[in-house]
Amino acid sequence: MASKTKKVLRVCRNCHHVVDGEACVTCGSSNLSEDWAGYLYIVDPKHSKIAEKMNIDMPGRYALKVR
Amino acid sequence: MTDAEEIKTTIYAMKTTAKQERTVVDNIVKALEDHDEIRVVAVMAPDELKGYVLIESPDSIARIEQLREMVPNARAVVKGEMAFSEIEHFLVPKPVVTGIDEGTIVELIAGPFKGEKAVVKRVDTSKEEITVELYESMVPIPITVRGDNVRVIDKTHE
Numbered sequence: 001m002a003s004k005t006k007k008v009l010r011v012c013r014n015c016h017h018v019v020d021g022e023a024c025v026t027c028g029s030s031n032l033s034e035d036w037a038g039y040l041y042i043v044d045p046k047h048s049k050i051a052e053k054m055n056i057d058m059p060g061r062y063a064l065k066v067r
Numbered sequence: 068m069t070d071a072e073e074i075k076t077t078i079y080a081m082k083t084t085a086k087q088e089r090t091v092v093d094n095i096v097k098a099l100e101d102h103d104e105i106r107v108v109a110v111m112a113p114d115e116l117k118g119y120v121l122i123e124s125p126d127s128i129a130r131i132e133q134l135r136e137m138v139p140n141a142r143a144v145v146k147g148e149m150a151f152s153e154i155e156h157f158l159v160p161k162p163v164v165t166g167i168d169e170g171t172i173v174e175l176i177a178g179p180f181k182g183e184k185a186v187v188k189r190v191d192t193s194k195e196e197i198t199v200e201l202y203e204s205m206v207p208i209p210i211t212v213r214g215d216n217v218r219v220i221d222k223t224h225e
Contacts, residue, residue: 037114038157039089041096047074048108049151050123053158064113065160067195 011036011063016054018061026058038064076108078154079122079131080145087140088112091120098137105130113157119145121154163195163214166222173199173217180210184220 010032011017012024018039023030040062045051056062083091092110099107109123120141122131128144135141167173171187185199188209195214200207 038112038160039092040109040111041092042109043096043099044106044108047076047125048123049076050109050111050154050158053155064111064157 008034010034011066013066016062016064016066017058018063026060033066035067036063036065037067040064074125076123076125078149078151079124079128080119080149081122081131081135082142082145083118083120084140084142085118088118088120091138091140094138094140095120095122095134098134102134102137105134107134111154111157113154115157121149121157162192164190164192164197167197167214167217167219168222171219172202172221173197174220175199175212175216176218177216178212180212185210185217 010019012019012029013031013033014029015027017024017026019032042051042056042059045057045059089112092112095110106126107122107124112120131144135144167190169187173185175181175183184202187197187199189198196211197214198209198211
């Protein structure tokens with residue numbers, strides 16, 4: 001069976017969190033963008049230097065750059 | 068105090084099939100759920116680094132090799148480690164409009180006006196857009212383009 005058209009992921013402009021629904025689960029903002037670049041998955045924010053640099057304290061999917 | 072304890076992590080680069088970087092990141096995370104012995108704290112796929120994903124882990128490279136075997140589209144683990152300073156610039160990308168000011172002469176490199184020269188009239192840093200007026204146009208029509216669609220030719224000297 002043919003697969004469905006690929007869903008465009010949206011990113012919260014405030015916290016760079018990749019969002020599935022209509023509003024950001026972290027900050028509650030509905031200021032979302034489809035124009036983003038760079039994908040980041042934080043598994044363990046407590047021990048990650050990347051998360052520390054990005055000021056991320058929640059695990060999850062993030063975008064590196066949001067327009 | 069275990070949470071605050073500093074664990075030394077290393078950054079490894081993993082080669083992937085072209086254009087599958089994002090899928091590989093998702094698959095790595097999926098593989099990690101079933102394998103507690105492999106510790107990975109972050110995975111990232113910067114757009115500038117095509118064909119690779121970067122993995123931050125406190126484990127040795129052998130564990131990352133083990134992880135690669137479980138992930139489809141993951142080709143190889145690059146031997147050696149990367150310094151944090153090497154990947155830092157991916158995390159804080161500078162806006163593409165950096166270096167473009169009002170009065171800068173630019174050349175449009177994409178879109179219907181490709182190849183035309185224009186003068187910058189306004190710069191929107193937050194949207195990364197610039198408004199330009201074409202050089203050779205009789206009537207000044209402002210055109211808003213994306214910051215990465217132009218090439219700087221001449222900066223203003225004031």
